Amino acid sequence: QSVLTQPPSVSGAPGQRVTISCTGSSSNIGAGSDVHWYQQLPGTAPKLLIYGNSNRPSGVPDRFSGSESGTSASLAISGLQAEDEADYYCQSYDSSLSVYVFGTGTKVTVL
Amino acid sequence: QLQLQESGPGLVKPSETLSLTCNVSGGSISSSTYYWGWIRQPPGKGLEWIGSIYYSGSAYYNPSLKSRVTISVDTSKNQFSLKVSSVTAADTAVYYCARRKSRIVGGTTNWFDPWGQGTLVTVSS
Numbered sequence: 001q002s003v004l005t006q007p008p009s010v011s012g013a014p015g016q017r018v019t020i021s022c023t024g025s026s027s028n029i030g031a032g033s034d035v036h037w038y039q040q041l042p043g044t045a046p047k048l049l050i051y052g053n054s055n056r057p058s059g060v061p062d063r064f065s066g067s068e069s070g071t072s073a074s075l076a077i078s079g080l081q082a083e084d085e086a087d088y089y090c091q092s093y094d095s096s097l098s099v100y101v102f103g104t105g106t107k108v109t110v111l
Numbered sequence: 112q113l114q115l116q117e118s119g120p121g122l123v124k125p126s127e128t129l130s131l132t133c134n135v136s137g138g139s140i141s142s143s144t145y146y147w148g149w150i151r152q153p154p155g156k157g158l159e160w161i162g163s164i165y166y167s168g169s170a171y172y173n174p175s176l177k178s179r180v181t182i183s184v185d186t187s188k189n190q191f192s193l194k195v196s197s198v199t200a201a202d203t204a205v206y207y208c209a210r211r212k213s214r215i216v217g218g219t220t221n222w223f224d225p226w227g228q229g230t231l232v233t234v235s236s
Binding site for chain 2: 002032034036045052089091093098100101102104
């Protein structure tokens with residue numbers, strides 16, 4: 001039930017900045033539901049990266065930042081590092097479906 | 112440091128019931144602050160929220176799964192459980208348990224942190 005759309009993949013060289021979009025609708029992000037982001041390293045469980053659109057939990061490097069506008073949100077990774085290679089998922093709440101929804105996921109590759 | 116650990120059979124036959132337990136350590140499941148949830152991820156695919164429960168036993172589910180899912184809590188053992196009935200191959204997935212956190216600022220927002228390591232459940236005869 002992926003009502004949040006993300007690009008399948010993004011890539012960048014070490015040190016570069018990449019952004020991942022998360023496009024929703026008027027029943028989730030556009031309705032004012034916050035967006036949260038998770039990082040899933042290969043073979044591991046998702047880990048919270050950003051909560052409440054733009055807040056970093058303690059321990060998350062400030063290279064990661066989040067923003068939200070209208071019916072979309074974005075995750076930016078600056079100073080890309082090899083350890084950032086992972087899948088990234090956005091999450092929000094859809095009031096029409098009454099479910100927590102996740103994005104389709106984006107694979108970040110460090111060239 | 113709060114930790115969650117899923118346990119249960121890794122193989123379930125079609126039409127039978129999948130049963131998993133999430134053991135919570137390093138904190139009390141009876142905290143009035145949090146809900147507890149189950150999320151699954153089919154191999155190579157994205158994440159799907161299954162449902163969440165409060166320590167009082169109040170639970171709510173993904174409408175797409177509601178008819179087949181039951182989540183319960185055992186505060187004496189500091190754990191909560193998931194049952195999915197009438198399973199098919201489409202229920203094959205890694206099942207994660209997680210704590211649901213909230214913030215109430217001009218409206219409530221909820222996210223999941225931390226997560227258990229996950230357990231793969233395969234539905235096959």
